[in-house]
Amino acid sequence: MKNCLVVDDSKVIRKVARHILESLDLTVSEAVDGQDALTQCEASPPDVVLLDWNMPVMSGMEFLQALSSARMEARPKIIFCTTENGISHIKAAVEAGADEYVMKPFDRETLESKLAIVGVI
Amino acid sequence: MADMSAAPTGRLNQGAARLLSGMLEARTGQTLSEGRAWRMETALRPVLRDHGLADIDALAARLLRKSDADLEKAVIDALLNNESSFFRDLQIFDMLSRQILPHIHYERQDRTLRIWSAGCSTGQEAYSIAIQLRNDWARWNGWRIEILATDVSSAAIERARAGAFSQMDVQRGLAIGDLIKWFEPHGDDWRASPELRRMIDFRQDNLFDPAAPSGEYDLLLCRNVLLYFTPERRQVVLGLLARHSHARSVLLLGAGETVIGQGDDFIAHPEFRGGYARQAPLPAHAVGRVRRVG
Numbered sequence: 001m002k003n004c005l006v007v008d009d010s011k012v013i014r015k016v017a018r019h020i021l022e023s024l025d026l027t028v029s030e031a032v033d034g035q036d037a038l039t040q041c042e043a044s045p046p047d048v049v050l051l052d053w054n055m056p057v058m059s060g061m062e063f064l065q066a067l068s069s070a071r072m073e074a075r076p077k078i079i080f081c082t083t084e085n086g087i088s089h090i091k092a093a094v095e096a097g098a099d100e101y102v103m104k105p106f107d108r109e110t111l112e113s114k115l116a117i118v119g120v121i
Numbered sequence: 122m123a124d125m126s127a128a129p130t131g132r133l134n135q136g137a138a139r140l141l142s143g144m145l146e147a148r149t150g151q152t153l154s155e156g157r158a159w160r161m162e163t164a165l166r167p168v169l170r171d172h173g174l175a176d177i178d179a180l181a182a183r184l185l186r187k188s189d190a191d192l193e194k195a196v197i198d199a200l201l202n203n204e205s206s207f208f209r210d211l212q213i214f215d216m217l218s219r220q221i222l223p224h225i226h227y228e229r230q231d232r233t234l235r236i237w238s239a240g241c242s243t244g245q246e247a248y249s250i251a252i253q254l255r256n257d258w259a260r261w262n263g264w265r266i267e268i269l270a271t272d273v274s275s276a277a278i279e280r281a282r283a284g285a286f287s288q289m290d291v292q293r294g295l296a297i298g299d300l301i302k303w304f305e306p307h308g309d310d311w312r313a314s315p316e317l318r319r320m321i322d323f324r325q326d327n328l329f330d331p332a333a334p335s336g337e338y339d340l341l342l343c344r345n346v347l348l349y350f351t352p353e354r355r356q357v358v359l360g361l362l363a364r365h366s367h368a369r370s371v372l373l374l375g376a377g378e379t380v381i382g383q384g385d386d387f388i389a390h391p392e393f394r395g396g397y398a399r400q401a402p403l404p405a406h407a408v409g410r411v412r413r414v415g
Binding site: 091103106109117 | 206208211288289292293294296297298300301305306
């Protein structure tokens with residue numbers, strides 16, 4: 001069973017994402033910011049990270065930059081999941097190494113299709 | 122003024138429901154399954170509101186009282202299921218890009234590619250194929266490419282032709298790289314690039330009275346369409362698709378659809394799993410439109 005790390009400072013978003021991801025047969029772990037996510041990734045890399053943009057302590061973009069220099073066996077797929085829906089934000093995320101991009105609000109079908117595109121399901 | 126804020130009652134007048142179902146079948150060939158019939162009230166609420174009608178009984182009465190082409194068109198468009206998404210059933214598109222399109226490229230010495238998306242809804246399927254071709258342009262550059270996309274719903278075709286899709290639409294199935302490359306922000310929505318829109322000929326057309334398709338197509342897609350038809354009508358549609366196929370054409374149906382038990386126009390494709398090939402030679406009834414008896 002593949003693992004998804006949900007990184008979001010909103011408890012509600014984490015809960016909604018967990019509900020959808022578990023219904024897609026993924027195991028789910030949670031992180032409240034980029035630093036928390038980085039610590040978890042270094043300890044046990046997930047298959048995919050669902051990553052918010054704006055978070056305290058360490059933002060999604062800062063997490064991406066830190067992840068690129070982290071020592072890990074396998075780099076997880078990164079799906080940005082954010083309210084930043086402008087084309088400039090999307091391009092910046094892709095250039096920084098995001099594999100996919102979900103614009104909030106999202107639903108089950110959206111997450112499912114993005115996970116299929118990155119090859120996790 | 123009628124109260125349009127009320128929720129669907131779930132007590133649909135059976136006479137009105139039969140009238141509307143009959144109208145849908147007469148105009149489009151589609152039958153309303155039980156699962157869609159109960160949604161009739163919800164689907165028709167915008168039509169009731171736009172025409173100042175209190176309920177479906179009033180709508181039925183209006184339709185019986187006088188001919189109103191605009192109202193009939195609005196009812197038909199509302200009742201049709203226009204659900205679609207980009208790269209729907211990803212494995213099919215994977216097979217298209219890795220096997221079927223390269224195969225056609227190898228076969229067609231005249232560098233002509235003809236594709237028909239029959240029952241294209243709001244166009245996501247046709248745009249998905251156009252994206253695949255554009256992403257492999259080194260292979261297809263210089264080819265004459267025709268993509269015909271037809272649907273019985275004029276509202277769906279208008280949307281498809283405009284190429285404008287909501288944020289939710291583009292997130293379903295479309296890879297972010299393709300969104301950046303082939304779409305532009307359009308207010309709160311996204312619009313397909315002119316290069317993509319120019320590749321596709323969207324036409325409102327009825328599979329039971331077809332005017333748009335001509336000649337033979339290398340690739341025919343009729344996905345999640347047959348399921349709305351009776352077995353007899355499915356055979357009619359497959360006969361039409363067969364007449365617009367050649368011996369090496371590939372037909373793709375929806376994931377839950379098959380040609381088995383639907384006449385003898387098509388057989389399982391010998392090379393492409395899930396695809397279908399025209400029976401060769403074409404059965405006599407398909408050539409001469411003569412129905413086999415007995």
